[in-house]
Every structure is written in structure tokens, then in C-alpha cells.
Amino acid sequence: MDNHIHGVPAVSSKRAEAMSALPKIKISDPSNRHPNLIDAFMQSPSHQTQPKSSVDPVGLPFSPQVSSSALGPKRSASARKPLPTSPNRSRDHGLRVPASAALIHSDDKSRERRKVIGNYILGKTIGAGSMGKVKVAHHIKTGEQVAIKIVLRQNPDSQKLKATSQEALKAAQSEKNREIRTVREAALSTLLRHPYICEARDVYITSSHYYIAFEFVDGGQMLDYIISHGKLKEKQARKFVRQIGSSLKYLHHNSIVHRDLKIENILISKNGDIKIIDFGLSNLYMRQSRLRTFCGSLYFAAPELLSAQPYIGPEVDIWSFGIVLYVLVCGKVPFDDQNMSALHAKIKKGAVEYPAYLSGDCKSLLSRMLVTDPLKRASLDEILTHPWMNRSYDGPPPSFAPERLPITLPLDQSIIKEMNGFDFGPPEKISRELTKVISSEAYQSLAKTGFYSGPISADKRKNFFEFRVRHATQDIENPILPSLSINSNIYDAFHPLISIYYLVLERQQYDKRGSWNRYVKTPVSSVPSSPIQTQSFSRSLPPMPELSDNRINSKGNEPNDDELSGITRKLSLIRGKHSPETQSHFSSPSTLEKKSSSIFRRFSSRRKPNRSSSSTRSSSSTLQISAPLEATQSPVVPRAKSSSKPPISYKNKAGNSGNIGRSTSVREGRYAGVDKMLNSPINDNTLTSGVPPAVQHNRLLNPRGASLGRGTVADATFKQKQVLNDTMGQSLGKHAEAKSQEKIDPIKPVFLKGLFSVSTTSTKNTESIQRDLIRVMGLLDIEYKEIKGGYSCIYRPQGNIPSTLPSTPSKANFNAPRRHPSNGSNFSTDSYGLVADNAQVGNTENLVPSVLTFEIYIVKVPILSLRGVSFHRISGNSWQYKTLASRILNELKL
Numbered sequence: 001m002d003n004h005i006h007g008v009p010a011v012s013s014k015r016a017e018a019m020s021a022l023p024k025i026k027i028s029d030p031s032n033r034h035p036n037l038i039d040a041f042m043q044s045p046s047h048q049t050q051p052k053s054s055v056d057p058v059g060l061p062f063s064p065q066v067s068s069s070a071l072g073p074k075r076s077a078s079a080r081k082p083l084p085t086s087p088n089r090s091r092d093h094g095l096r097v098p099a100s101a102a103l104i105h106s107d108d109k110s111r112e113r114r115k116v117i118g119n120y121i122l123g124k125t126i127g128a129g130s131m132g133k134v135k136v137a138h139h140i141k142t143g144e145q146v147a148i149k150i151v152l153r154q155n156p157d158s159q160k161l162k163a164t165s166q167e168a169l170k171a172a173q174s175e176k177n178r179e180i181r182t183v184r185e186a187a188l189s190t191l192l193r194h195p196y197i198c199e200a201r202d203v204y205i206t207s208s209h210y211y212i213a214f215e216f217v218d219g220g221q222m223l224d225y226i227i228s229h230g231k232l233k234e235k236q237a238r239k240f241v242r243q244i245g246s247s248l249k250y251l252h253h254n255s256i257v258h259r260d261l262k263i264e265n266i267l268i269s270k271n272g273d274i275k276i277i278d279f280g281l282s283n284l285y286m287r288q289s290r291l292r293t294f295c296g297s298l299y300f301a302a303p304e305l306l307s308a309q310p311y312i313g314p315e316v317d318i319w320s321f322g323i324v325l326y327v328l329v330c331g332k333v334p335f336d337d338q339n340m341s342a343l344h345a346k347i348k349k350g351a352v353e354y355p356a357y358l359s360g361d362c363k364s365l366l367s368r369m370l371v372t373d374p375l376k377r378a379s380l381d382e383i384l385t386h387p388w389m390n391r392s393y394d395g396p397p398p399s400f401a402p403e404r405l406p407i408t409l410p411l412d413q414s415i416i417k418e419m420n421g422f423d424f425g426p427p428e429k430i431s432r433e434l435t436k437v438i439s440s441e442a443y444q445s446l447a448k449t450g451f452y453s454g455p456i457s458a459d460k461r462k463n464f465f466e467f468r469v470r471h472a473t474q475d476i477e478n479p480i481l482p483s484l485s486i487n488s489n490i491y492d493a494f495h496p497l498i499s500i501y502y503l504v505l506e507r508q509q510y511d512k513r514g515s516w517n518r519y520v521k522t523p524v525s526s527v528p529s530s531p532i533q534t535q536s537f538s539r540s541l542p543p544m545p546e547l548s549d550n551r552i553n554s555k556g557n558e559p560n561d562d563e564l565s566g567i568t569r570k571l572s573l574i575r576g577k578h579s580p581e582t583q584s585h586f587s588s589p590s591t592l593e594k595k596s597s598s599i600f601r602r603f604s605s606r607r608k609p610n611r612s613s614s615s616t617r618s619s620s621s622t623l624q625i626s627a628p629l630e631a632t633q634s635p636v637v638p639r640a641k642s643s644s645k646p647p648i649s650y651k652n653k654a655g656n657s658g659n660i661g662r663s664t665s666v667r668e669g670r671y672a673g674v675d676k677m678l679n680s681p682i683n684d685n686t687l688t689s690g691v692p693p694a695v696q697h698n699r700l701l702n703p704r705g706a707s708l709g710r711g712t713v714a715d716a717t718f719k720q721k722q723v724l725n726d727t728m729g730q731s732l733g734k735h736a737e738a739k740s741q742e743k744i745d746p747i748k749p750v751f752l753k754g755l756f757s758v759s760t761t762s763t764k765n766t767e768s769i770q771r772d773l774i775r776v777m778g779l780l781d782i783e784y785k786e787i788k789g790g791y792s793c794i795y796r797p798q799g800n801i802p803s804t805l806p807s808t809p810s811k812a813n814f815n816a817p818r819r820h821p822s823n824g825s826n827f828s829t830d831s832y833g834l835v836a837d838n839a840q841v842g843n844t845e846n847l848v849p850s851v852l853t854f855e856i857y858i859v860k861v862p863i864l865s866l867r868g869v870s871f872h873r874i875s876g877n878s879w880q881y882k883t884l885a886s887r888i889l890n891e892l893k894l
């Protein structure tokens, strides 16, 4: 077993020196492990224009004397969606950033000291997962809001690397794998262009962290949506489901499998469309090959993953898609149990209960998706053409894949050079392999016989089939999925190298033209006689530490990664440019969905005025939540206790139990191993490596909420406190001081596209809702403090959260997962494999539920004279959170 971490030299001693040498993206060591990255930046316009001290990307103070001209490299023009500086705009997460960079520098007071990463000023934490934290940030120049995912890098000085124990090796491997995933996520997210997929704007790498800046999706999480609405009407769900289907079609078409599709990874944009996030577990697939990383989130994981059966890829997304559909239309997961092994068994058995209210078509579709045998499970095409999917629509959702022409030789080396981050190896190797694929009989014969997107003729089918079968007999130990055995389109996941070649080419073309011709899908009927002409763009990648050889084998019992090429990994960095034209495309993807059954129509059709005039956002409606409270930082507010306990500040509580749990994904989960480990005792020593505090907490305390994220964190408690502090956005040192009701500002208009249901809106006035909220938070022992527009909350469960009180039946049509408080047991949660690696199943009563952090906003719907509450989860187990939010709604009696 190779436990050496390649290409990761020590950096700490030269960090300060390098900081002053590199102006914008400071790589800590001149002999850094990312020479390509350094080169790229040194050659970039940003380097030439920026004074040395302008920005410290690793969180050092923003230098006030920097001139505005030094702000942000021109080429990193991630300003597709410049935001107004209106104080009325939607949740700003506690950070005010003027659109003019000069404003930022006009004041050299210490209060201007902010954390800056590249072109972005970091704000508060808006999410936390197994990979790390996600913070809101604003572009220094444009004010554009982004969400920056921050992932810890492996510390080359880590003692773990020198240790020889199995546990240390495992931990080191785990960190390494986390890095690989991060790089892959960055590489993919910067290449993908789809209206329903969250796109990365920039990637920054420092000696200690990765920072991936994503477009900010500000309509909330689908999970919150479900909490607000309960289950959705099928018509409403259809819109979302079609969008998810469209995204998957695009991904699979490009040889990409998401592998972590779940309700938490679906966000809603301001204009009411979905955005899929979190490509941390995604990978490239090949029809002739099998993936062997058994990862995902347990509730959403396909049965074959639990049995550690190698898989092609798309089929596991389809299962997860089925679970998501079920959650949307039923308001609960189809397989649930507090006992881990029982839950595994249920998923593997796949017996789904369909509520009587589901339509026949919906049941029919679900029953084709939630098929335990992947060979019999519906293909994506079958799903997308299913009658339920197309009711009231003209046809299946489009993939939004751009028009493509066949690739011809010689290859464009500028593209090859940019095909980094996917473990393809050096350019020469990529070139060699790709040439082989293109020269293959199968590819050539398809190229000659034409390119078709519709049903294929028997002859063509035969060609394809023969090709597949030939390869199958050589490479595949399992039968090929019928739905994947035949290509109906040469561009459809023919080979990962081809897919990435196209994606890079399209990115280059986009960068060159500033437009993205993705919506014109014209069947190509001829083969070009010359190579595809391309323009290069900068996509420089630092080298990635090589994977060690201790990959999982097909038995699923070793750390592993997918094996597509098995060659040296390269880090990837893309600095994509984005143009307004693209934004205009993306601002209204729904226009392509001709008969969208928008659940938002109710509001959007009525209201157009009164939006922030400076807004350049294209959304047809604007979510504007303004503070009922003072805009300045408010002191920590005690619970308005109805109980006799004294108010407790965050600080007091965080010091005791600042653990954040969250339902997360199994980063390298081995569900097969899970089964084996079900009776293993918890071993703390194996848990902490490199995993964010939330995850560590989950690992320690929450068998089903844990994640197999990687990395090292030596002092979990400290980090947990840090996360809490960050999460809460201000220091925790102050004692609580109740705010009087008079301090509440009138709520400014909020315009929400259907984000409310009867359960979350009310004709009550603001003060009344606030009073109720404080009462309920006190009742439920929820710590809170006032923030702009609402409350920032921490819940540290002492026991279970009853989903309802007998006396207060839920108004929300919400079916929380069963969490029985009896016998003092705690929740078990919604995740996932690692847990089982460390937990004693059948002993769930010993598990401690995770801490939940979330926000509650009081909002106003002006035309309807309604007020309401809106939830936003920051961290903690999704289903516990869902239960708690439901309970709050019940008690509020809006």
C-alpha cells in the first residue's frame, strides 16, 4: 500500500515570503506544489496590475491603501450578475458590499478589515458539509454575490503522513481523496454550463485551502421549500423534476455521474428554478467500465451501492432521482428507519409504500425508478418520456447540450492542455488516448454514418451494439445495462475523454465569443473535413498528489476511487469568464419549458414594480427580505424563556457543546463495509482526520448523520467553536440582552415567488409573529440572536424533537420522518455509511443528535398583506432540522 503523498512539499516556512511576492492569489511557497497555478497567475493581467499588498486570500486584513485599479484581475470577470447595493435586496448574510470597489477602500478603519479571497470579500457561513464550509462572498468590484466553498488542504507536514499506523494511513488517504474530489468538483463545475446546475466562477488555491466560488443561489434549499410547503402537488413537483431530469440528461450525456443527488443538494434560484450543487462526489463514467466508489447519502443511495456492486454510473443517479421525486410528492423519504441495518435492509428490499393520494402515473414512474435491480431500472430516457413527466408539456425536458460536431484529427492541443483535473494524465497521454478513441472503428463508423439524436436504424444500432458487446466481453464483469449498451448519439457519453474535450472546447468558444449557443440544438448530419477550430483559454492546473495504490477493490473493502484511467492526477483550475449574454440565457431557462407549471405564478403574474431599481438580476421577481431589526449588529439575544432556565448566550453554549452535525454525504463510503461494521464499536481515533467539525461531530455522535469526508482537524472542539462563530457571524462574547419589540423596523416588502404556503404565512402583524416566534423558540430551547431580517438560531437537542405536539396538529402538510422520543433515545439521522463504520447499530439510543444551526426570517408579502416566516438551514442534520422547523411552524399557529 502506497502511503506516500506525492508532490506535496512542505510550505509553512516560506509562507510569509510568498504572500508578499504574489499579489492576488497567494500561493504560499514559490516552490509550491502548484507551479502551474503560480505560472498562470504570474502571467496574468492581474499580476501585472496589482500591487503586492492588495489582497490576502488567506484571510489576512484587506489593505486599505490599495487603489481601486488594483482590485481584481480583469480576466477574472466573473460579473455575470452584478448585484445592486440596495439595502433592500435579499438576504445579504450580514455583509454589505458596495458595488464600487472604491467604496470598500474609502475607509481605512479597522472595521474594514475583511477576509478576502481573490476577488471576493468573504461574508458569513451559509452552509457546512462534509467537505468544509460554504460562505457567502461578494465580488470586490461588481458586488456580485457568490457562495465560496472552502475546503481544507492536506497539510504536508501532518504527522499523519509520517505515522505508520493503519488509522493514520487511512486518515492521510482520506485527506488525499478529499483533495482529489475537491479538484474534480472544481474542474467539473467550471466546465458545466446548464441552467439548472450551479456553476463555479473562480477557483483559488492557497497553501491551506481550496476556495471554489460558485454562483450564489439565493432562493433557498429545496429542503426548506418542502418544509414550507409540505409535499408538493404533483403539478408543482413536475416543474422541479423536469429540471432535475434536464440536468441529469446533460450530465450523463457528458459522461458525468453526480452520485450525490439528494434534496439537500437542490437549491432554488430566485426565479424559482432549481440549481443542482455539490459535485464533490461526481465522476466521469464510461459505459464499458465500472465505478467502484460506493458513495452518496444513505437515504438517496441505490441498493447496489449498499451491496458494493460496481456500477456504470447513471443508474445510481436515477435511483436517487426517484427518491427525490418521492420526497417531493410525499414529503418524506420512502425508506426510513432509526436502525441503520434495518434501513439498509429496507433500501435493498426496495418495497415502497405509495400513498393513496399519488396519481397512477406518478406511482408508475416511481415504480420504474425505484427498482432495486439496476438492470431493470428505467433509463433516463424512459423517465423523461414518461407520461407523468410530460403531462401539460410539449415534450421531454431538453438537455440544453450544445450542438456538437464530430472530433477529427489532429487534436487541438490547446484543448488537450486544458483537460486537467480529471486524472487523465499528462497532455501527451491524453492526446494519445483520445486519438485512439477517435480513430476507433466504432467512432469512425458513426462519424461516417451520420450523427443522429433520434431513434436509430437497425444497421446503426447493430454497429453500436457490436462495438459495445466487443468491449463488454473484454472489460466487464457484470452484464451491461440494456439502457446504456447502445448509443443513440455519438455525442452522448461516448467516452469521457471525448466529453471533456467537448466541454473544454465549448468553454473556450464561450470565452472567446462571450455567448453560449447552447439552446440551439441542430442535428448534425455531416462530418467536417477539418479539425475543429478552437481558441485556447487559460486553465492552468497544479499537479495533484497521486493516488496511492490502496484503492478499493471490487469487494468494496478498501479506500478507493473510481478507475477510469488510473494515472497521475492533476489539479485543475479554471478561471472562467462570464458575459452578460450568458446570463441572459440563464436568467430565463424556463422560457424553454413552454408550459411550465410554475407554482410561483401566483405572485409573479401579479407583481412587477417595486423591485430594487438598481438590480441587474434578471429574475422576474425578487426576493426581498429586509430587517425588522436594526441593520447594525445586534447583541446576542437570550431566549425569551417560558421556562425557568436563564438565557444562554451562544458563547456559553458553544463552549459546552459547539458541535454541529449535519446530514452529509459519504465521500468514500463503502456501504458494503457498512454492513460489515454494523456491530463495530465506535472508535474515536478513526474519526477526526481532516473532516470538518460538523462531520467529526456526526462521526462521533451520529451514526447516520456522518460523512466520509476526509482531512484532518486536530482540535475538533476548537474548530467547532470556530464554525459556530463563523456561522453566527459575530463574536459570541456578549451576553444576551433582550431587544424590545419597539426596535423592530417595519418589514419592507418581500416579493416571494410562491415561497410560502398557508403554513408559513399569516395575516398577523410583524410584532405578533415575532412575539410568537420568541415564545416558540423559548419553548423549544432554541438559542437565538437577532440578525437582519430575523433570527439566527442554534438548537442543541437534549433529546428528540417531537415532530408535533398532540395539541397542535401541523398546519403544514408535512410528514416528518418518524423520530420517537420515547425512552430518552436520540435521533438517528439521515446518513450514512461512515456512521456504520463506527457505530453500533441497534444501539441508537446512545446516539446524540446533532446541533442544528439555522435562520428564521420574518418576511412580508405586500400585495396580499401577508407576513410569514422563512427558514434557512445552515448546518446540522437535514431531517432533524426538518422536524424542528415543522415543530416551530406548528407552534407558531400562523
Ligand SMILES: Nc1ncnc2c1ncn2[C@@H]1O[C@H](COP(=O)(O)OP(=O)(O)OP(=O)(O)O)[C@@H](O)[C@H]1O
Binding pocket: 126, 127, 128, 129, 130, 131, 132, 133, 134, 147, 149, 198, 214, 215, 216, 217, 218, 221, 260, 264, 265, 267, 277, 278, 279, 280, 663, 664, 665, 707, 873
Ligand atoms: N451556490 C450556492 N449558493 C447558495 N448556497 C450554497 C451554494 N452552495 C452551497 N450552498 C450551501 O452550503 C451547503 C453545503 O454545500 P455543499 O453541499 O456543496 O457542501 P458539502 O460539504 O459538499 O456538503 P455534503 O456533506 O452534504 O456533501 C448547502 O446545503 C447550501 O445550503
